[in-house]
Amino acid sequence: MSDMQAWDADRARVRIGELEHLPGALLPILHAIQEEFGYIHPDTTPLIAEALNLSRAEVHGVISFYHDFRHAAPGRHVLKVCRAESCQSMGCDALVQHIEKRLGVKLGETTPDQSLTVEQVFCLGNCALSPAVMLDGEPYGRVSPTVADFLIDSSRRTQ
Amino acid sequence: MSVKVYVPRDSAALSVGAEGVARAIAGEASSRGLDITLVRNGSRGMFWLEPLVEVETPTGRVAYGPVTREAVPELFDAGFLEGKSHALFLGPTEEIPFLKQQERLTFARCGIVDPLSLSDYIAHGGYRGLQRALTLQPQEIVDAVKNSGLRGRGGAGFPTGIKWNTVLLADADQKYICCNADEGDSGTYADRMIMEGDPFVLIEGMTIAAIAVGATQGYIYCRSEYPHAFRTMQRAIAIAYENGYLGESGYLGANVTGTGKRFDLEVRLGAGAYICGEETSMLESLEGRRGQIRPKPPLPALEGLFGKPTVVNNLITLATVPIILDKGAEYYRDFGMGKSRGTLTIQLAGNIKQGGLVEKAFGLSLHDAIYSYGGGTASGRPLRAVQVGGPLGAYFPDSFLDTPLDYEAFAARKGMLGHGGIVVFDDTVDLAKQARFAMEFCAIESCGKCTPCRVGSTRGVEVIDRIIANDNRTKNLELLDDLCTVMTDGSLCALGGLIPLPVMSAIQNFPEDFDKPAPVPPVQLTIQNRETIPWR
Numbered sequence: 001m002s003d004m005q006a007w008d009a010d011r012a013r014v015r016i017g018e019l020e021h022l023p024g025a026l027l028p029i030l031h032a033i034q035e036e037f038g039y040i041h042p043d044t045t046p047l048i049a050e051a052l053n054l055s056r057a058e059v060h061g062v063i064s065f066y067h068d069f070r071h072a073a074p075g076r077h078v079l080k081v082c083r084a085e086s087c088q089s090m091g092c093d094a095l096v097q098h099i100e101k102r103l104g105v106k107l108g109e110t111t112p113d114q115s116l117t118v119e120q121v122f123c124l125g126n127c128a129l130s131p132a133v134m135l136d137g138e139p140y141g142r143v144s145p146t147v148a149d150f151l152i153d154s155s156r157r158t159q
Numbered sequence: 160m161s162v163k164v165y166v167p168r169d170s171a172a173l174s175v176g177a178e179g180v181a182r183a184i185a186g187e188a189s190s191r192g193l194d195i196t197l198v199r200n201g202s203r204g205m206f207w208l209e210p211l212v213e214v215e216t217p218t219g220r221v222a223y224g225p226v227t228r229e230a231v232p233e234l235f236d237a238g239f240l241e242g243k244s245h246a247l248f249l250g251p252t253e254e255i256p257f258l259k260q261q262e263r264l265t266f267a268r269c270g271i272v273d274p275l276s277l278s279d280y281i282a283h284g285g286y287r288g289l290q291r292a293l294t295l296q297p298q299e300i301v302d303a304v305k306n307s308g309l310r311g312r313g314g315a316g317f318p319t320g321i322k323w324n325t326v327l328l329a330d331a332d333q334k335y336i337c338c339n340a341d342e343g344d345s346g347t348y349a350d351r352m353i354m355e356g357d358p359f360v361l362i363e364g365m366t367i368a369a370i371a372v373g374a375t376q377g378y379i380y381c382r383s384e385y386p387h388a389f390r391t392m393q394r395a396i397a398i399a400y401e402n403g404y405l406g407e408s409g410y411l412g413a414n415v416t417g418t419g420k421r422f423d424l425e426v427r428l429g430a431g432a433y434i435c436g437e438e439t440s441m442l443e444s445l446e447g448r449r450g451q452i453r454p455k456p457p458l459p460a461l462e463g464l465f466g467k468p469t470v471v472n473n474l475i476t477l478a479t480v481p482i483i484l485d486k487g488a489e490y491y492r493d494f495g496m497g498k499s500r501g502t503l504t505i506q507l508a509g510n511i512k513q514g515g516l517v518e519k520a521f522g523l524s525l526h527d528a529i530y531s532y533g534g535g536t537a538s539g540r541p542l543r544a545v546q547v548g549g550p551l552g553a554y555f556p557d558s559f560l561d562t563p564l565d566y567e568a569f570a571a572r573k574g575m576l577g578h579g580g581i582v583v584f585d586d587t588v589d590l591a592k593q594a595r596f597a598m599e600f601c602a603i604e605s606c607g608k609c610t611p612c613r614v615g616s617t618r619g620v621e622v623i624d625r626i627i628a629n630d631n632r633t634k635n636l637e638l639l640d641d642l643c644t645v646m647t648d649g650s651l652c653a654l655g656g657l658i659p660l661p662v663m664s665a666i667q668n669f670p671e672d673f674d675k676p677a678p679v680p681p682v683q684l685t686i687q688n689r690e691t692i693p694w695r
Contacts, residue, residue, distance in 0.1 A: 023465065024427075026447030031383075031428055052447070065449040065606075066430035068383050080384075084345030085546055088596070089509035089584045090537070122433060122550075122600065124384050125348040126171050127580065128206035128507060128514025137386045141174035141206075 004038040004073075011036065012044055020051045026062055030069055039070035074117035075110040077155040080134040083120045086127035095131050096120075098145045102152065115156040161194045162240045163215035167270065169202035169355050170387045171348065176228060177210040183231040184212070191235060201356015203270035204516030205257055213252055216242035222249040257532055262494060263518045264502050265479045266349075269356035275394055277402055280359040286404075288481030292367045300371035301327050304480060306488035308500025313339055313436070313473030314548065314577040314653075316499075316566045319480075322470060325460035326372040329468035334374035336365050337445065337464060340381040340388075340474045341429050341436040344549025346508035346580030349516060350474040354381065354388035357478075358395035362404065362424060364477035367484055368470050369422045378464070379426040379474075380441050392426045399424070433550075433604040437652050438471040440606060451606040452652045473578070475504055496522035499565045507533045509546075509582035519564075526560035529583060540585035544593075544669065548577025550600050551657035553664035554590060575660060590669035595623040597661040601654060612655025615646045619662070629677035636666065636673065 005011065015032045019025050026048070033044055040063050049056045063069045081099060083092055096107065099118060103111055110117040126132035129141025135151050143151075166172075166181040181197060188195045203211060208224035212234075221242040223234060230247060237245040249255055263269075272279040280286070292300050305320025326334060338361065342350040353361060365377045381389045399405040405424050432450045434440045439453035442464050463469025479501065483491045492500045499521035505528050507514045512534035517523075525545065529535070536542055545555045553574035555562070562568055569576045584593075598619035605612045622639045626632055643659035650656040666673055 024445050024447040027427065027430060027444060030430070058448075061449055062447070065451075066432050068429075068431035084600075085550060085593070085596070086345045086509040086580075086582045088593070089582055089588065121384060121431070122604070123343055123345045123347075124170075125342060125351040126174050127346045127348055127509065127582070128511070129171055129174055129209075130509060132174065134384070139170045139174035139387070141171060 005036055007037050007041040007043070009043060009047065012041075012047055016048055016051045025052060026054075026059070027066075030063060030066075034069060037073070039073050042071075075114045076159060077115060077136050078117045078119060079152070079155070080119045080121040080124070081107065082122070082124045082126075082130070082132045084123040084127075086123070087131040090130040092131040095143060095145065095148060099148055099152070102149065111156070113156075116152065161196045163196045163198055164188075164240070165198045165200045165213040165215075165220070166210060167202045167356075168199035168274075168387070168391075169209075169270075170351060170385070171206050172202050172209040172211070173387070175209050175225065179228040180210045180212065180226050180231065183228045187231050187235050193235075193240065195240065198273050200272065201269045201274050202352060202516075203252065203258060204266070204352060205255065205513070206515045207513045208249065211249075211252075212239075214239055214242055218242070218251070220252045222252040222255065223247040224249060257513060257515065257517075260532075261518050262502055262520055264482050264491065264494070265360075265475060265504060266352070266357070266516065266518045267482065268360065269352055272357065274356050274358055274391060275398060277359065277398055277404075280357075284485065285359055285481070286363055288484035289363050289367055289370075291484045292370055297327055297371050297373065300367065300484070303484060303488045304371070307483045307491040308488075308495070308498075309476065309479060309483060309491065310499070310566070311473055312475035312479070312504070312578065314344075314551075314575065316576070319472060319476055322460055322472070323368065323372055325458065326374075326468045326470050329461055331468050333376070333465075333467045334372055335464040335467055335469040336368045336372070336374045336377040336477075337438075337442065337469055337471045338365060338377065338379040338474050338477050339436060339438060339441055339471060340379050340385075341441060342382060342385075342474070342578065343433040343436045344551075344578050344580050346546070346549060346582040347506050347578045348508075349504040349506055349579065351385050351388045352516060353474060353478050354385065354392045358392050359399065360478045360481055361392075361474060362395060362399050364480040365424060366404070366422050367480050368472070368477060370420065372468070372470055374470065375421050375423065377422065377424040378445055379424070380429060380435070380445060381426055382429045382435075383431055389426060389428055396424055396426060432606075433600075434606045434652075434654055437654065439652070441471070442469070449606070451608045454651055475578075494520035496520070496563065496565055497567055499567070503564055503576070503579050505532075505564060506578075506580045507583070508580055510536045510538055510542075510585050511581075511583045512537050521565050522563045524560065525555070525562050525564060525581070528564065528581060529560065533581075533583070536583060536585045538585045538587075540587065542583060543586040544584040544588050544590060546582045546584070546593075546661065547580070548575040549580055550597060551575065551653060551660055552577050552580075553660045554593060554668060555664070556668045559668075573660070573664060575657065590665040590672040591623070591627050591675075594662045594665040594673075595620060595627065597658055597665075598623055601658040605654060609649070609651040609655060611646045611649035612651070612658075615642055615650075615655060616658065618642060619646075619658075623662075626673055627678065632673075639666075 107120045211224035309319045310316040435450040440450040444450040505517040601616035
């Protein structure tokens with residue numbers, strides 16, 4: 001996560017240019033932009049609209065529809081906590097409470113030192129090893145509060 | 160001689176430390192000067208034993224698990240490279256009862272082969288289905304699928320051959336094959352396991368579908384929560400192109416004479432919307448729009464992706480096609496019961512001791528799946544409820560455990576088999592809370608296209624909050640029943656149409672959970688529309 005670049009319109013144009021030829025290019029473009037900058041900067045909307053010959057409203061509508069696309073820069077690390085039924089059966093509600101208490105933020109928020117964003121997710125497909133979380137794209141199963149503390153502490157220490 | 164050691168790269172195995180184990184084994188072997196070949200296979204689907212390390216011995220593969228990084232030096236000391244005994248020794252892998260009693264057809268290679276080795280795939284029977292398909296006329300391929308009795312494994316259970324036939328008969332300059340790998344149901348992970356453990360079987364199945372209906376372009380819509388599966392699928396597609404199994408040179412490989420046909424395949428990433436598992440929403444998303452559902456008709460088989468005739472199938476459906484073509488429709492049809500033919504990929508999940516993938520002919524009872532394979536609850540407490548079929552599936556009490564895993568048997572009990580996920584809950588579960596969650600989930604994930612789902616789910620959360628708070632309980636239960644009827648009858652797709660299933664089954668099967676004193680402090684009655692849900 002730490003290899004994310006600061007928003008740069010020229011760089012965004014390059015990434016859009018690489019993908020605009022694809023049929024149904026909008027989602028691939030938005031993923032590329034988020035991979036580059038960590039979120040979808042509002043100034044991206046007109047750039048994409050122009051490239052794909054769409055209205056700004058159409059592009060905005062798509063960005064705001066999908067849970068994945070962020071509207072503000074996340075922390076240096078992103079922790080996704082599964083809240084779906086399988087993880088509920090193994091106590092994910094208590095795990096969420098524990099994480100929120102420890103970090104002093106709610107799901108969807110970033111710690112004040114910008115080190116960690118915590119997000120909810122509905123199913124990581126690791127349901128035989130619930131409760132499950134994902135830290136910077138890496139899966140973790142059977143996550144106890146102790147494991148969660150370890151993941152949180154070790155990630156916040158690193159850039 | 161080099162000894163083959165298998166350490167899975169399946170996401171679930173990685174989630175409990177497989178990467179560290181693989182590195183420790185490589186490091187230990189090199190410091191001891193031992194010659195090993197480390198294969199990063201998929202998972203065998205016995206997740207309570209992960210990381211499950213296998214060693215190839217002259218008498219077959221033997222297993223050790225669950226292996227930790229710390230245990231690796233001891234394993235070397237004990238002689239695990241010769242398959243010798245150790246506290247973690249599990250014996251020959253195929254003899255482990257959980258695996259031995261299964262009927263693995265779709266998952267025949269998963270966990271056995273190197274997922275990214277085309278030669279390994281072919282050595283284990285891969286591409287035989289395609290070779291057979293190439294000797295048939297398109298109509299004959301469709302008929303084979305029809306005769307096998309294969310039904311859509313995404314949940315709806317629609318006969319696959321009939322869907323293909325519609326696309327075959329449609330006249331168009333362009334047709335598409337779309338694989339639905341937006342496996343959003345909690346308790347399911349079979350699609351992910353195939354993408355990570357045997358990706359070529361999906362490529363082969365889609366190629367056969369393309370020949371059958373006359374399509375030249377395919378898309379796999381993979382959910383973004385599966386980054387590892389996405390990357391493995393991308394690599395497998397690149398390997399298929401390099402070796403002439405996709406693209407310009409045809410799907411025929413160097414050793415089969417060409418027919419001049421072409422099939423291109425691309426894997427696309429979803430963006431965290433559950434509704435995109437609904438086929439028309441998925442098509443909208445692939446086209447670059449909001450994942451809002453389309454009313455049917457027109458059927459996607461006639462007007463699908465970019466308005467063209469499109470086969471939309473679940474991943475497991477497509478991954479089952481190669482074995483049907485290879486071994487014949489009759490072979491596949493001979494498994495199963497009633498109108499549910501072939502095998503079901505059961506996924507044991509939640510509060511379960513031995514969670515994992517069980518591929519078995521339709522007809523196994525829910526009880527046997529949970530106890531004979533799953534070993535009961537993980538917590539050791541009594542089982543109280545089971546949700547089969549994901550967030551839209553009904554909550555069954557233990558008195559329903561005799562239900563056979565079969566589409567019709569589940570429907571008869573007002574349940575749904577869905578994608579085959581079984582989530583087990585012990586006696587600490589509160590079904591009123593689960594019913595509330597079902598409505599809350601629907602409110603969060605509704606695409607907003609139709610009113611019963613968009614508004615009904617939000618009102619549903621409010622009504623359940625009042626029931627829990629013991630506010631006019633009898634009247635509000637009646638109101639909820641009425642609301643659920645409207646959602647069932649009036650919603651455009653399965654999300655709003657089926658969310659009453661978990662809600663009403665919780666009330667009907669667990670009435671005592673809706674008859675408790677109001678909690679102290681009382682539930683906060685809030686209007687939970689999309690803007691005010693705190694984490695959005």
